[in-house]
Every structure is written in C-alpha cells, then in structure tokens.
Amino acid sequence: MVKIIKKSAIACLAALLPFSVSSEVLTYTENTNSNTQIAFGYPLPIPIDSMTAVNGFRSYEFLKAHHESLAMLNPEMTSIQVGTTHNNREIIAYQFGDANNVDSDGLIEPAFLINGTIHAREWQSPEVVTELIEQILERKTDESMVQYLLENTNIVILPVLNVDGFLQTQRYPINVTNSPGTTASSSQSEKFAQPRDGRMRRKNMPNVDEVLSTETDRFNGVDLNRNSFHFFGVQEGNNDPLSLIYGGTNPFSEPETQALLEAAKLGPESELRFYQDTHSFSRVLFVPQPNNARLNTITQNIATRFQNATISQGANYFPVIDDVGVGIATTADYFAYEHLIPTWTLEIEPPQGFQGEPNGGAFYGGTGASHSGFVSPDSAIARIRDQLAPAQLLMFYHQAGPAYVKSIRIADANGQVVYAADWQTNGNTRSLNILTDQNLNGGEQYQLWVQFSKPMRWRNNGALMQYPGQSVTLSPSLSFTGNANGSFNRNISTGASNWQDQSGGELTGFANYRDDALLVSFTMPANVNVSSTSGTTNFNLNISVQDFAGLDIDANPATVVDWANGSWSGLENTNGTLGDIGGTDSSYQIKVANSSLTLSTGGNSSGGGGGSVPWLILLVLGLVRLKRKSR
Amino acid sequence: MSTYRFIVLLVTMVSIDHAIADAPLLMKDISASQLYTDKEIQQQTAIADANQKSQLTILQQEFLTFKNINQLDIKKLTKQDFALLDSAIQYQSKAFKKHTEGPLPIAIFDIASAAKFKLKQHHVWLKSQTLENLYRSDWSGFKKRFLESEDVLSVSEQAAKLELVKKLTTKETLFLAEQLMNSRSFQDPLLIEVILQSKNIDYLGLLLNKLQTPIAHQIIKENISQLEKSKQAELLKSVIESNQYLASQALNQYAKLPNGYRSKSWLASKLKDKHLGASVAMAIAQSNDPLRYEELSAIVTNQKSKRVEVANALLALRFAKNEVADEHLKKLVEGKYIRFDDMQQEAQRWLK
Numbered sequence: 001m002v003k004i005i006k007k008s009a010i011a012c013l014a015a016l017l018p019f020s021v022s023s024e025v026l027t028y029t030e031n032t033n034s035n036t037q038i039a040f041g042y043p044l045p046i047p048i049d050s051m052t053a054v055n056g057f058r059s060y061e062f063l064k065a066h067h068e069s070l071a072m073l074n075p076e077m078t079s080i081q082v083g084t085t086h087n088n089r090e091i092i093a094y095q096f097g098d099a100n101n102v103d104s105d106g107l108i109e110p111a112f113l114i115n116g117t118i119h120a121r122e123w124q125s126p127e128v129v130t131e132l133i134e135q136i137l138e139r140k141t142d143e144s145m146v147q148y149l150l151e152n153t154n155i156v157i158l159p160v161l162n163v164d165g166f167l168q169t170q171r172y173p174i175n176v177t178n179s180p181g182t183t184a185s186s187s188q189s190e191k192f193a194q195p196r197d198g199r200m201r202r203k204n205m206p207n208v209d210e211v212l213s214t215e216t217d218r219f220n221g222v223d224l225n226r227n228s229f230h231f232f233g234v235q236e237g238n239n240d241p242l243s244l245i246y247g248g249t250n251p252f253s254e255p256e257t258q259a260l261l262e263a264a265k266l267g268p269e270s271e272l273r274f275y276q277d278t279h280s281f282s283r284v285l286f287v288p289q290p291n292n293a294r295l296n297t298i299t300q301n302i303a304t305r306f307q308n309a310t311i312s313q314g315a316n317y318f319p320v321i322d323d324v325g326v327g328i329a330t331t332a333d334y335f336a337y338e339h340l341i342p343t344w345t346l347e348i349e350p351p352q353g354f355q356g357e358p359n360g361g362a363f364y365g366g367t368g369a370s371h372s373g374f375v376s377p378d379s380a381i382a383r384i385r386d387q388l389a390p391a392q393l394l395m396f397y398h399q400a401g402p403a404y405v406k407s408i409r410i411a412d413a414n415g416q417v418v419y420a421a422d423w424q425t426n427g428n429t430r431s432l433n434i435l436t437d438q439n440l441n442g443g444e445q446y447q448l449w450v451q452f453s454k455p456m457r458w459r460n461n462g463a464l465m466q467y468p469g470q471s472v473t474l475s476p477s478l479s480f481t482g483n484a485n486g487s488f489n490r491n492i493s494t495g496a497s498n499w500q501d502q503s504g505g506e507l508t509g510f511a512n513y514r515d516d517a518l519l520v521s522f523t524m525p526a527n528v529n530v531s532s533t534s535g536t537t538n539f540n541l542n543i544s545v546q547d548f549a550g551l552d553i554d555a556n557p558a559t560v561v562d563w564a565n566g567s568w569s570g571l572e573n574t575n576g577t578l579g580d581i582g583g584t585d586s587s588y589q590i591k592v593a594n595s596s597l598t599l600s601t602g603g604n605s606s607g608g609g610g611g612s613v614p615w616l617i618l619l620v621l622g623l624v625r626l627k628r629k630s631r
Numbered sequence: 632m633s634t635y636r637f638i639v640l641l642v643t644m645v646s647i648d649h650a651i652a653d654a655p656l657l658m659k660d661i662s663a664s665q666l667y668t669d670k671e672i673q674q675q676t677a678i679a680d681a682n683q684k685s686q687l688t689i690l691q692q693e694f695l696t697f698k699n700i701n702q703l704d705i706k707k708l709t710k711q712d713f714a715l716l717d718s719a720i721q722y723q724s725k726a727f728k729k730h731t732e733g734p735l736p737i738a739i740f741d742i743a744s745a746a747k748f749k750l751k752q753h754h755v756w757l758k759s760q761t762l763e764n765l766y767r768s769d770w771s772g773f774k775k776r777f778l779e780s781e782d783v784l785s786v787s788e789q790a791a792k793l794e795l796v797k798k799l800t801t802k803e804t805l806f807l808a809e810q811l812m813n814s815r816s817f818q819d820p821l822l823i824e825v826i827l828q829s830k831n832i833d834y835l836g837l838l839l840n841k842l843q844t845p846i847a848h849q850i851i852k853e854n855i856s857q858l859e860k861s862k863q864a865e866l867l868k869s870v871i872e873s874n875q876y877l878a879s880q881a882l883n884q885y886a887k888l889p890n891g892y893r894s895k896s897w898l899a900s901k902l903k904d905k906h907l908g909a910s911v912a913m914a915i916a917q918s919n920d921p922l923r924y925e926e927l928s929a930i931v932t933n934q935k936s937k938r939v940e941v942a943n944a945l946l947a948l949r950f951a952k953n954e955v956a957d958e959h960l961k962k963l964v965e966g967k968y969i970r971f972d973d974m975q976q977e978a979q980r981w982l983k
Contacts, residue, residue, distance in 0.1 A: 286733030362744030
C-alpha cells in the first residue's frame with residue numbers, strides 16, 4: 001500500500017510540474033524512422049466510415065451503427081444496453097436466438113458469451129466478432145447449424161466492451177505517447193518500447209481527458225482484463241494505478257467489467273457453456289484450467305477442434321494450456337473458475353513465438369517494430385475475419401451438447417409404418433413413447449428413419465463433407481442385435497447418402513434441419529431364431545453416430561443431457577455409464593417374426609447361434625412352426 | 632561493439648533448439664535465464680551501450696544487434712553490413728519476456744525480421760536507382776520496362792516502380808495509365824498509382840467503380856474531397872451505384888456535401904435497398920436536415936412501406952442523434968405506430 005501511495009504521489013507531483021504538462025507525441029509511419037517516428041513497413045490503418053465490411057477497420061461509430069441496423073432488420077438479433085462506460089457511453093450486447101428461451105424440448109437453452117475489445121488497441125477483435133455476427137445472420141435460414149443454434153441456444157455477443165478506450169485509439173490511429181520514464185532525449189527504441197496512450201491504449205479511460213498530449217492522465221485507467229474476482233491482484237503491477245496491468249481498486253470495480261457481468265446474465269449465467277474473450281495478438285488461445293479434470297479435458301478437446309478448424313482456413317491458432325489452478329484475473333479465468341465452463345482468451349493474429357514465422361507486424365512483411373502486432377494492415381483483416389468464423393461457430397455447435405435420437409420410424413415395402421417411437425421430454429427425463437409396434441418379418445425389406453435432435457452433418461454447396469478441419473465418421477453405424485435362442489448381430493449397411501438434406505419429415509426427408517435424419521433401407525434377416533412359443537423375437541436396434549463436431553450421441557436419451565459442475569450431466573456411454581462421452585443408443589426393441597423359419601445363420605451376421613443348435617431341436621422347432629402355420 | 636563482433640555473436644547464437652514448426656515456443660522450451668521482466672529489459676537495455684566492453688547478457692547482445700541493424704543506412708551498406716544482415720535473417724531469438732495474457736515466451740527483439748526488412752529496403756532502393764537512371768536517359772527503354780508484366784518482376788522492382796511514379800510528369804502518367812489499363816485489372820497497385828498521379832477524373836471514376844483494395848478508402852476520403860463539389864457528387868453517385876464494396880463509405884462522403892450538391896430524392900429512393908439501405912439511413916442522418924424527419928416518420932407509419940424501408944427510416948432517426956429526431960422516434964414508439972413487433976421493441980430499447 002505504501003508503494004501505491006508513493007507512486008500516486010509521484011504521479012501527482014509530476015502533474016503539477018510545469019515542464020511535464022505535455023507528453024511527447026510519437027508517430028507510427030510506413031517507412032520513416034526518426035527519434036519521434038518508427039516505421040512499421042506497411043501503411044497504417046485509419047478507421048473507415050463504412051457500415052459494411054471492408055478491407056480495413058471500421059470506425060466505432062459506423063461499426064455500432066452497423067450492429068444496430070442488423071438488430072433492427074433481424075428479429076433474431078436483439079440489442080441490450082448492459083452498461084455505461086466511465087465517459088457515459090452505452091455498452092451494448094447483442095442476443096441471438098428465437099423469441100423464446102427454450103429449445104425444441106422446452107428446456108432452457110444453453111448459452112454462450114463472446115466478448116470483444118476489452119483492450120482498446122486490439123482492433124482485430126471488433127472486426128472478428130462482427131464477422132461472427134454477420135455470418136450468424138447471413139445463415140439464419142440455412143436449415144442447418146446456424147438455424148439450429150438460433151432456435152435452440154442463446155448466443156450473446158458484446159462487440160466492444162472498452163468503448164472509451166477503443167475510441168481513444170481510433171482518435172489517434174498513428175500516434176502514441178512516449179514510454180514511461182523516457183524523455184525527449186531518450187533513444188527511439190526506448191521511447192517506443194512501452195507506448196501507453198493513443199493508438200496503444202489498452203486500459204479504460206477513467207479521469208482521462210482524451211487529449212493525447214496531456215501528461216497527467218496518460219497512464220490512468222484499469223486493465224479490464226485484470227479486474228475480475230479470481231486471482232485478483234496476483235501479478236506484480238496489478239496494484240499500481242500507473243501500471244499497464246493495473247487491476248483496479250477491487251474486483252469488478254469498473255463499469256465496463258460490470259457490464260460484462262450483465263451480459264452474462266442474459267445467458268443467464270447458470271446456462272453458460274462457453275466463453276471467449278477476443279483479443280489480439282499472437283494467434284493462440286490462452287486456456288484456463290481450473291481444478292476440474294473433466295472440464296479441462298473437454299476444454300482441451302474443443303480447443304484442439306478450434307485449432308483444427310482454423311488450420312483448415314489457413315491459420316493455426318495454437319492452444320496454450322495454463323497450469324491447473326493458475327490464473328491472472330482475466331475474464332476468461334473468471335468464467336472458467338466461477339461457472340466451470342470452457343473459456344479462453346483468443347489472441348488473433350499476427351502470430352508471435354512460432355519458430356520460423358515472423359513475429360507481430362513482420363508477419364506482414366513489416367519491420368517487426370515494437371507493438372506492430374497490434375496493427376494488422378488493412379489488407380489482412382478480411383482474411384482474418386473469415387478464418388475465425390467457422391471455428392467459433394463450431395464451438396457453439398459443440399457446446400450445444402450431444403445429440404440424441406428423437407424419433408424412430410420403420411415402414412414396410414408398402415410404406416406402412418410398422419414401428420414408431422418418439423422420446424418425450426418431461427423436465428430432466430424422457431420416456432420413449434411407442435406409437436406403433438408391429439412385427440417385422442424376416443426376409444422382408446423395410447425403411448428405417450431416425451431423427452436426431454440436431455443437424456448431424458455438414459454440407460458445402462450441397463455436398464456432404466467434414467466440417468472444416470474436423471474428422472468424424474460420416475456414415476452412421478446401425479445394427480440389429482438379439483439374443484433369443486442365440487445371440488445375433490447384423491449391421492445395417494449405411495452410407496453418407498443416407499443423410500437427408502431435403503425436407504419431408506418422417507420416412508421422407510429431414511425433420512427440422514438438414515441432416516438431422518437418416519433414411520436407410522434394409523432387409524430383415526431371414527435366418528433369425530425366434531421363440532418356439534411366440535414365433536417372434538425382439539431385436540435391439542442400435543444407433544451410433546457422431547455429430548460433425550465429433551460428439552457421440554447420448555446412449556440413453558431417458559436422462560436429459562445438461563451441463564453441470566464443469567461437465568456433461570445425463571450423458572451415458574454404450575455401457576450406461578455417466579460421463580462426458582456418449583455411445584450407442586440401444587433403446588429400441590423391434591419385434592421380428594420369422595415366417596420362413598430358415599434358422600441357419602449366415603450373411604453378414606456376427607455371433608448367431610443357430611448353427612450351434614443341435615439339428616434335432618431344429619427339426620422339432622420346425623415341425624411346431626409348420627403346425628402353427630397350418631392352423 | 633564492432634560489426635565483426637556482431638557477426639561472431641550471431642554465428643555462435645544461431646544454433647538453438649527449435650520447437651516444432653507448427654507450434655509456438657512454450658515456457659517449458661526455454662530456460663529461466665532466457666526470460667526477462669519489463670523492468671530488467673528497461674534496465675539492461677539502458678546500460679547496454681555503456682557495457683559493451685564487459686560481459687553482455689543475451690538480452691543486451693540482442694538489443695545491440697537489433698539497434699545496429701536498424702541504424703544501418705540502406706544506401707551505404709558495406710560488405711560487413713551485408714554479412715551481418717545475411718546472418719541475422721536466420722537468427723532465432725534467445726531473450727524472451729512472458730506474454731501479458733498467458734504463459735507464452737515472446738521474443739523481445741525480432742532480429743531476423745529487422746534484417747529482412749533492411750535488406751528489402753536496400754533492394755528496393757537499388758532497383759529504384761536503376762529505374763530512375765533509365766527514366767532519365769532512355770524513355771523508350773524505361774517505358775518498356777515499366778509496362779512489363781508484374782509476373783516476371785521481382786517484388787523489389789514492383790515496389791521501386793511504385794515509388795518512382797511520384798517523380799513522373801502528369802503527361803507521362805496519363806500515357807502509362809492508358810497503357811496499363813489495357814493489360815491490368817483495376818486492383819493493380821501500379822495502375823492505381825499512375826491513375827492517382829495523372830489526376831485524370833475520368834480514369835479516377837473508372838478506377839473507383841471497380842476498386843476493392845484498402846487504398847480505395849483513402850482515395851474516397853482524401854483524393855475525392857480535393858475535387859470541386861459538383862464533380863465530387865457525380866463521382867460519389869457513380870461509385871454508390873456501381874461499386875457495392877465502396878458504396879457505404881461513399882454514401883457517407885456524399886452526405887457531407889453541401890445541400891445544393893446532394894440529391895435528397897435520390898438518397899430517399901435508396902432507403903429500401905436491402906444491402907445499402909442502412910448506410911443510406913446513416914447518410915440521411917448525417918445530412919442533418921430536420922425536414923427529413925417528417926418524411927421518415929411517414930415512411931414508418933405508411934402501411935404500404937416494406938419491412939426494410941421501415942427499419943431504415945427508424946435507423947435514420949436513430950443515427951441523427953438530436954432532440955428533434957428523438958422526439959419523432961418517441962412519438963412513433965409510444966404511439967405504437969411501428970407495425971413490426973420486433974422493430975417496435977428494438978426502437979423502444981433505444982429510448983431507454
């Protein structure tokens with residue numbers, strides 16, 4: 001505390017001295033170097049007054065107007081003022097979804113929160129977040145992933161949190177003030193080493209007059225990414241008001257961080273399943289790891305999926321995993337530790353620290369001058385925006401949760417439904433409502449239609465393919481198993497083409513979204529063993545599928561999957577064990593009659609048992625069956 | 632420190648254990664002695680010059696190398712300088728600081744990039760010397776070389792040409808622009824530069840109707856505003872009509888023109904444009920004409936107005952940010968004149 005008072009007193013004294021009223025204003029240039037200028041090696045972006053996306057960085061006024069226009073034109077996007085900055089400017093969050101807050105089962109929707117521009121100088125952030133908004137709205141009627149997300153989840157995006165700071169950087173797009181402790185006679189590298197105001201402002205703007213040259217206030221402000229509860233004040237500098245990483249007087253002391261908490265309430269917080277704080281630069285994800293092994297496994301898994309999605313787009317966003325239980329009071333730390341959900345700090349390009357790749361502005365052929373990484377050239381931002389949107393959307397899709405089988409229909413060759421079952425949700429449980437349950441006959445052909453709770457496959461221009469950067473088995477796995485008079489296992493041949501991308505509903509096409517259903521023809525094996533008394537046997541229909549984010553379906557839809565204590569709840573694997581991995585759903589018993597009484601096994605069946613039955617017994621059974629038929 | 636010492640230093644320091652190429656260096660990949668705090672960096676670099684003769688830390692060695700490279704004059708590079716730069720472009724940094732946001736070691740001085748940039752600047756300068764000599768001595772030869780396809784030229788020659796354009800006369804740039812327009816797209820940097828230098832308004836118009844590169848925004852903001860007002864209006868209207876990419880920014884510039892030069896009816900007619908309507912709303916708002924607010928309110932209340940038109944009329948009132956416009960908005964919201972529920976709700980939120 002003494003240290004703080006001492007530093008503050010020095011700052012106050014400095015402010016009163018006549019020779020220190022003006023700081024030295026320095027300039028970033030394309031090619032010129034001098035004692036007050038430093039070359040980046042490419043043209044410095046100047047904010048562009050355009051509402052539509054351009055090859056450059058939009059001014060805050062036009063970016064905000066663009067967000068407002070999208071919210072006005074699209075009922076799926078709603079604006080909510082979540083706070084007001086120190087300088088009395090609105091902080092707006094946008095909510096994306098349908099009119100209700102429940103999913104197709106009537107359950108409260110899972111929520112995701114994306115925060116942008118917490119650090120003023122990181123101009124890549126609002127552009128990347130805005131691209132995400134644009135892609136959500138452009139694809140809102142895609143009958144696939146985005147429409148599913150809008151109808152079944154709640155996405156909250158806050159494009160610019162540090163509005164005052166961001167405006168300060170845009171007010172002085174090529175100017176900064178000299179580093180702390182330097183004077184006009186210091187060397188160029190010393191002056192430019194730690195620029196703190198103008199284009200390189202990071203913090204918010206309490207008691208800052210917006211005039212760049214004012215010496216007395218240029219170090220003021222709180223690092224909003226050190227103003228959270230968990231790990232508050234742990235770093236050297238967090239308690240020093242003049243430090244770049246000053247954390248404020250207490251956690252959430254700042255109106256901007258309070259606004260972020262308000263944005264989280266739109267989820268509401270209890271339904272949050274993913275949080276991303278969007279920064280630049282370094283081209284990595286900083287991934288907090290609370291002391292929760294299941295959460296950490298899930299988070300690392302999706303961070304890898306995120307990375308793979310970006311690699312497929314030509315970038316490599318590498319996950320840097322924090323040590324367990326270690327943090328620095330970032331907002332990603334807060335949401336990870338407070339709500340036990342996957343979170344990270346996304347550091348947008350340029351890269352930093354990758355061997356063989358130039359750092360910062362040198363990545364774009366520039367000089368690599370200090371802090372040039374915060375200044376991507378205009379020509380790069382459109383690519384950056386596009387590269388990151390698929391990965392972010394995939395995170396929403398993944399964290400929406402594992403799919404489950406919603407409905408089964410089996411029809412005979414005449415189109416007559418012989419088996420129909422729907423899962424009906426009631427609170428946290430479901431029951432299987434069997435609507436039709438007739439015998440299927442051995443040797444006859446049927447159509448099987450299975451509906452899932454989410455779109456299961458990804459298409460590009462109509463062609464079914466892997467989601468960018470992912471690798472899942474595209475063909476579902478279906479089989480019949482039985483054990484009456486010997487075990488029996490017969491796979492139903494499936495292919496990618498069985499996924500339905502035309503509307504039509506049961507036994508015809510998809511139900512709600514493209515590829516949320518598959519339709520397969522199969523022939524009921526003729527060589528099945530049946531009960532000697534009933535002439536039928538029960539087969540289990542087994543369904544095993546991964547969605548396009550690689551999540552296996554819930555093996556037991558009877559318990560509704562949710563998110564609790566850092567992991568999935570109600571998710572069972574094939575053996576019925578609760579955990580974070582789904583499996584094969586074998587909930588469906590199909591009655592099969594064997595009219596032809598061909599009791600030998602064969603074909604593709606594995607197991608079987610008919611062959612091991614003594615011939616005498618078979619003969620007796622056959623006679624009994626013949627006698628029955630003749631009645 | 633002599634250049635020779637730098638070379639020795641670089642040669643001995645080039646060998647470093649590389650992390651895999653597709654991942655950054657992590658904290659576990661470096662030793663504690665390679666990691667410096669901001670305070671240490673400040674202290675050690677401040678005394679590095681003075682300590683040249685004593686033992687230097689890795690940080691100080693890299694600082695001095697970096698400084699030395701940056702101070703090289705690209706027009707006077709010596710043999711030793713080249714040797715230094717050639718070694719430096721391969722150099723892998725060994726002094727790091729921790730990333731502010733997470734556990735990632737960050738190179739403090741990017742020596743390799745600084746060296747590459749210095750060499751690039753030198754090569755551009757060399758090319759520009761050759762080109763300038765040719766320009767002064769042999770116009771015909773210069774023309775031929777200037778117009779040569781970019782594909783067969785080095786990056787430094789392209790950059791040198793771009794620099795040289797500023798030294799050409801208007802007549803020369805006009806001629807070169809005509810020639811280049813036959814063979815290159817309007818996104819070509821050289822064609823853009825000669826057109827700008829030629830100051831030919833017709834060519835500028837042709838260019839802006841197609842241009843989609845970052846420089847387009849600078850031209851809209853700076854170059855066009857230097858033209859006379861009627862010409863500006865004509866050019867901007869043309870851009871708005873034909874270049875969807877630039878239209879939003881062009882509309883903003885158009886809105887800044889004095890009253891007599893702007894066509895209100897033309898702007899109003901674009902309010903229903905699905906792609907540009909919101910930008911038109913912003914332009915109308917910026918023209919700051921209170922009489923427009925009645926018309927905008929009328930669009931909102933008109934039962935025949937389409938959804939997009941109503942939305943953009945409301946946005947124009949919102950973007951105006953003045954009391955009169957707010958009063959109109961208030962009346963529309965409180966009177967429930969907005970017939971689309973979601974828009975009514977959104978506008979209601981603006982008034983809170």
